[in-house]
Amino acid sequence: MELTLSGVTKTFRDRTVVNGISARLTPGIYGLLGANGAGKTTLMRMICGVLDPTAGTVSFDGIPIQNLGERYYARLGYLPQDFNCYPDFTARQFLRYMAAVKGLRGPSAKRRVEEMLDLVNLADAADRRVGGFSGGMKRRLGIAQAELADPSVLVFDEPTAGLDPKERVRFRSLLASLSHDKIVLLSTHIVSDIASVADVVLMMKAGSLVHASSMDDATAALDGKIWELETPEENAERLMGKFTVLSVDAEGTKTLLRIASDRKPARGARPATASLEDLFLLHFNDRNDC
Structure with a gap:
């Protein structure tokens, strides 16, 4: 069939x-x-x-x-x-x-x-x-x-x-x-x-x-390219203008960014496991849709 x-x-x-x-x-x-x-x-x-x-x-x-x-x-x-x-x-x-x-x-x-x-x-x-x-x-x-x-x-x-x-x-x-x-x-x-x-x-x-x-292969291309970074709020906007930011969460006085990048985006950034939502957001984030 x-x-x-x-x-x-x-x-x-x-x-x-x-x-x-x-x-x-x-x-x-x-x-x-x-x-x-x-x-x-x-x-x-x-x-x-x-x-x-x-x-x-x-x-x-x-x-x-x-x-x-x-x-x-x-x-x-x-x-x-x-x-x-x-x-x-x-x-x-x-x-x-x-x-x-x-x-x-x-x-x-x-x-x-x-x-x-x-x-x-x-x-x-x-x-x-x-x-x-x-x-x-x-x-x-x-x-x-x-x-x-x-x-x-x-x-x-x-x-x-x-x-x-x-x-x-x-x-x-x-x-x-x-x-x-x-x-x-x-x-x-x-x-x-x-x-x-x-x-x-x-x-x-x-x-x-x-x-x-x-589905098993969907996020394979993103392996090693997804990062999480906790940064002061005043630094977050600069990073958002420089990198593809997939999500932003406020945590007290700091901001948690989820970033797609071929290289480590900043000191303190840690590797994260890629998800289907990351892939979706990468295709449909505002920057790509402009």
């Missing part, structure tokens, strides 16, 4: 939102990181057939998805960023309706709906009207409908928006349990959403793919 992007491009009028992205996805979890406006949602919509590329192709097992039609959509689960559901339906009614749309019938459909309600921790609210749900509850219902038909490809666009910290942990555990035989693509601007679960990290910036690697 393989999902292939070949030079995928999307232009609206004179503005290119997605610019020539190529990637090969096989079963596993792919974390797509990027700041808001990077083009992630547009890319997701092309992968799901909601938008057609201006150029390039999205293929599943070697066949363009436009040619596969319903054969592809039957194997696809999608949670859009702007997920909405019928407010007068209860959660159970909504999932039963979605089961019918996805071709599930009879007792097996009812069993699957109950499994999904339990999976996303909505069993106790199954007979409440969706219109009264919180944003986080609606998001969990969206996750349930995406997984309802046990798809081969799962696409989640900002799935943890509106979830509290406990629900975020539950979602990451759910992702880990789903990834063995599925292609799971998770778009987010929150590094912690993917740091512990993704097999591969992809980074988008201004419509282009700027980084792609296994």
Whole structure:
């Protein structure tokens, strides 16, 4: 099973939102990181057939998805960023309706709906009207409908928006349990959403793919280049103008800087272990985005 992007491009009028992205996805979890406006949602919509590329192709097992039609959509689960559901339906009614749309019938459909309600921790609210749900509850219902038909490809666009910290942990555990035989693509601007679960990290910036690697290799290029330095506040501003500073924390009368540099930036700086957040900030810090 393989999902292939070949030079995928999307232009609206004179503005290119997605610019020539190529990637090969096989079963596993792919974390797509990027700041808001990077083009992630547009890319997701092309992968799901909601938008057609201006150029390039999205293929599943070697066949363009436009040619596969319903054969592809039957194997696809999608949670859009702007997920909405019928407010007068209860959660159970909504999932039963979605089961019918996805071709599930009879007792097996009812069993699957109950499994999904339990999976996303909505069993106790199954007979409440969706219109009264919180944003986080609606998001969990969206996750349930995406997984309802046990798809081969799962696409989640900002799935943890509106979830509290406990629900975020539950979602990451759910992702880990789903990834063995599925292609799971998770778009987010929150590094912690993917740091512990993704097999591969992809980074988008201004419509282009700027980084792609296994999670194990993601920070390898930063080894020996991340430093921490505790310095008086008056010295911090000078260092911030001279080096790429990834984070700044006040500690009493001193300031703790986290710096990316090929060499030791100052006396007293100590090596630090590189993280995925360091890599993200290095690509998206203000200096690089100017």
